[in-house]
Amino acid sequence: MSSNALHDPSSTPLDPLSDHRIHDVIGIGFGPANLALAIALEEENTGLDALFLESSAAHTPWQSGMMLPGSDIQNHPVRDLVSLRNPRSRYSFINFLFENGRLLDHLNLPTEFPLRKEYAQYIDWVAGHFADRVEYGTRVTEVEVVPGADGPLHRVTDARGRQRYARTLVVGTGRTPYIPAPFDTVDDPRVCHLTRFLPTLDALPGTPRRIAVVGGSQSAVELTLDLSHRFPDAQITVWARSYALREKDTSPFSEEGYFPQFTAYYHRASRDAKRTLDAYMRPTNYAAADGDVLRELYVKMYEQRLDGDPRIRIRGNRQLTDVQPGPDGVRLAARETVTGETEEDHADLVVLATGFRDLGPGERQDRFPRAVAALADRFAYDADGHLRVRADYLAEPVDATVTPPLFLNGLCESTHGIGDAGSFSLLSLRAATLAGALREPAAPAATGSPLPLAA
Structure with missing residues (x-):
């Protein structure tokens, strides 16, 4: 045989x-x-x-x-x-x-x-x-x-x-879970996918002072708000590939993509047509957040600026290129996708809101x-x-x-x-x-x- x-x-x-x-x-x-x-x-x-x-x-x-x-x-x-x-x-x-x-x-x-x-x-x-x-x-x-x-x-x-x-x-x-490069080769308890968020917090040896949230999704915004409540004195940086955080498309017309008629229509479509449909439907579910949490985050950031203590920042158009865990934190390297400029940051906790x-x-x-x-x-x-x-x-x-x-x-x-x-x-x-x-x-x-x- x-x-x-x-x-x-x-x-x-x-x-x-x-x-x-x-x-x-x-x-x-x-x-x-x-x-x-x-x-x-x-x-x-x-x-x-x-x-x-x-x-x-x-x-x-x-x-x-x-x-x-x-x-x-x-x-x-x-x-x-x-x-x-x-x-x-x-x-x-x-x-x-x-x-x-x-x-x-x-x-x-x-x-x-x-x-x-x-x-x-x-x-x-x-x-x-x-x-x-x-x-x-x-x-x-x-x-x-x-x-x-x-x-x-x-x-x-x-x-x-x-x-x-x-x-x-x-x-x-x-x-x-989708773990993008350069995080896909990192095994460190201070770096976690969103699915392990709460267990990771429970295992942290101390209170994080610098936190990185990677992604521009609903989960990224929810996590940022939650972290700002848990650790009000922490500096939180959101690293997003898009220029800014974007609101979901919740139009009732777009939401008909969640009807069985659309499922049947999509299934019959060619692969090229599917890609076109994906591009249209993507903002209803991916790389975007609901208006309520976006407004809450924006008001919080504005108030922090009024107080002269901006602890949340959004770094848009950024591609993270390197991650190096060390004894004093996790070093992150990033490239600005429009200008090509590079920068570094350090974090005590990195949360990947990068989807599936x-x-x-x-x-x-x-x-x-x-x-x-x-x-x-x-x-x-x-x-x-x-x-x-x-x-x-x-x-x-x-x-x-x-x-x-x-x-x-x-x-x-x-x-x-x-x-x-x-x-x-x-x-x-x-x-x-x-x-x-x-x-x-x-x-x-x-x-x-x-x-x-x-x-």
Whole structure:
């Protein structure tokens, strides 16, 4: 048998700790995307045996590293895990508020969007209803394709060596943090991506006097405001590649990019047309911030100048070219992109508000989801190197006879557009599409039966 041939698990001694049943579906990750799918599978009575594997411990709060006081989700609360698909669902945000005795109090809030910490409580509340279908603290380390009696199967191995089998995989791990150069080679506790913000603060040995925030996004502005409240005497510098911080495009016309009709339109478009659409839609979600936090930051900076003590500064049109951690702080070198002038700065803490990687061949992208990277060559790519993904989120295999189905949940911005950009906007409708696609194959005669290994 060649090294590329499928491994026959019948030749391997069975681990008594492993699950040798065949699940209809294994979902890798149990964040909001796969949680919405679990709800859809239940409410639409698919009858599928689905198991979800989540690397985080049970009850780890959603976005725990960015649970900043006063921060909101920038998303209408009815665009929750279920409501666009099933507004009568018991798992809606409105019902969460009702069952927890907070509906009237919440409706009386003088804010447009829910607080991030309340939405995290909502997600945890819903996840609690599905505890029997998810294994927490289970980090997937390997995914292989192996032959089974009725066709190829996915074999999923976790960090403890336990193996599970499934006819279909759904990858809903979320996108990986984007760490740009020169920070991608730095391993220092004083430099962190926004996803590790609060744990990094907790681990700092002292109070930072000089802080650098890298990026010009909503998160960059939120972090700057939070840091200025926590450390009022600190000098905070925001390093942005654009000339200045920019307000998001929240026009209702542009927001129709988060409609399912736009998703279908985008999916049919050529790669060149997709690039044009991306350029238009980008300010609705990237490298821009909501007007409320921009106004708060501007007023704060203005007041500091009035007091003769400007502690927050924005360094726009800057490309950071070097970073050198040392005993007295982290040295940063930057180049002004218009004039070419160079400058240096020092920081006791550097926070990277630099976003996340999408799928694709570019420098800011991943060719294939990292959790299942070993399967990458089994799937088809377009002429530009983008993974080919069907409208129903099925990754197109090179040969479906030897590769079982693999679906992507919340990872398909490069093929499905801005509505797949990690927000809640189309989460519930995408779950409906996935549930329908998962239900299409004929249901197995004996779900949960012992694994019928190929001879």
